[in-house]
Amino acid sequence: MSNPATRTLIAILTTVVGVACAGERRDPLAPIDGRQILRVAYEREVDVLNAFTSQMLVDIHFSMVEGLITTDEHNSYVPVLAKEIPTDANGLLERMPDGTVRMTWPLQENVRWHDGEPFTSADVCFTWKFVTSENSQTYNRDWYLRISGCETPDEHTVVFTWSGEYAYYAGLFEAILPEHVLGGMTTEEIVNYTPYNRGAELVGTGPFRFAEWKSGEYLRVVRNEDYWRGAEYPVIDEIVWAFIPDANTRMNAMRAGQYHYARLEPTQVREVGDLEGYQLQLISSNTFLHLDFSLNTERSRLLFSDRDVRRALFQAIDREAIATQLMQGTVELANTPINPSGPYHNPNVSAARYDPTESARLLTAAGWLVGPDGIRTKNGQRFTFTLLNRAGTTDRIAAAQVIQAQLKSVGVEVAFETLESASWTQKWRSLNWEAIVSAWFLPADPSFTGLFQCGGPNNMTGFCDPELDEVMAASDRALNFEARKPLLDLAQQALADDERMLPIYYNVVPELVSTRIVGYRGSGTNFGSFWNLWQWSLK
Secondary structure, eight states: OOOHHHHHHHHHHHHHHHOOOOOOOOOOOOOBTTBOEEEEEESSOOSOSOTTTOOSOOHHHHTTOOOSEEEOTTSOEEESSBSOOOOTTTTOEEEOTTSOEEEEEEBOSSOBOTTSOBOOHHHHHHHHHHHHSTTOOOTTHHHHTTEEEEEEEETTEEEEEESSOOGGGGGOOSSOOOHHHHTTSOHHHHHTOHHHHTSTTOOOSSSEEEEEEETTTEEEEEEOTTOTTOTTOOOOOEEEEEEOOOHHHHHHHHHTTOOSEEEOOGGGHHHHTTOTTEEEEEEEEEEEEEEEEOOSSHHHHHHHSOHHHHHHHHHTSOHHHIIIIITTTOSEEOSSSSOTTSTTOOTTOOOOOOOHHHHHHHHHHTTOEEOTTSOEEETTEEOEEEEEEETTOHHHHHHHHHHHHHHHTTTOEEEEEEEOHHHHHHHHHHTOOSEEEEEEEOOSSOOOHHHHSTTOTTOOSOOOOHHHHHHHHHHHHOOSHHHHHHHHHHHHHHHHHHTOEEEEEEEEEEEEEETTEESOOOOOSTTOTTTTGGGOEEO
16 A cells, blocks of 8 residues: 555645536537537647657547558558558468568559649658658657568559568558658658648648648648548548647536547546536557656666666555556556557566565665665765656656655655657657656557667667567567467566566546547557548537
């Protein structure tokens, strides 16, 4: 059980995070003069509209930009711009004598970009070349590096040659870039090309077209009149994505009936569970909240290089109190990156258990002794570090505050640096930080190689374990469950043994959805619940 000080802090934080002022609510907005305008209370302003370089969820992007595939509400990959996903069964996957694998992707025909130019296989190969280029800033770039060739036998067929078997192939190319807009630029020019990133020259093949982005307020998209699925789609005429980073403000706006959809915090579930005109959907998410330490700065190496010290810090944190009290029991305690609802979860792995007495013993044994002010010191250095927070992430900041208080009880001082989303991303990528509370989405077919491998595209911690890399790489190559499961089990155990990060809980995403919305099918994957926006309508 948590100590009285922790319980008091959690009670205060729960009030701050979860209580909003009641107010008189008007009915949710109905179609106006026959026009269906979907109004979304979105939790943060996006950074850029390039789906590959954005460090946000790409709900807004995917309303305009499509890929070869997406994921549905069943956590399964479904084709979009591809007619089929290659498999052994459909004959589109061919193993070659030299060990390579050829995968043929037939593409949808009669698809046009928003400016009227035809979508072709050349756009797919152009996207592959960009993503695999150095400095593309693509979050899962390493996955694409296994593709050694991209061929275009005709305008509606793409053939990828892979260096071997890799299990995650079906989840790549979630977006396609337009060669006729971005072709001829260097990788760095594309990454920084403001006309595309801010929407002026953004064209996609999706059901909606870019219309307007008013910084700090909203982004607006309008119906694509030439959508390839048919003249009857999309049904909605316009979407307004209003940027409302404060969770209480977002909830109050929903209670006032100003928006059709919003993601809320788990601590707000009790406040809106019976809100008239809305349905509360608790979406089990492929994401887990965790505490990360860094080894990239001189200061962080001094503090966190010793595995026993990391274990001590983790044992000072009452994860169960965060999950059951702060998050009001709406989330599940995490021990590995993989959600227990998935077949690849290893139930035998256990993260550090709450034991402040053992935590204090380990810190003392490592030479960190309590000083006159209650903070531990070693060789004249105080055990104090800064935890980087992203503004607007109420749940993460609340968890960080509990962590701060619990570490102080064992003689460790934690300061906060809170930055707006874009600045947070820049700081995180610069590697100039010491600790963060973060959340990673895993793909429908789980691979966490890019998060934890030495030099991985999203491993910003500096931790490196070549033996773990070998296990993760082998799991990525295994195409069938029987071969892959034991490898992922081993990788999950190795992560826990290394004490490099502390899983806290598996996210449940509360989505408040107007009863006027027809066609919503909530999804907990990294592609989100807007995966089938082309089917949505308002009544």
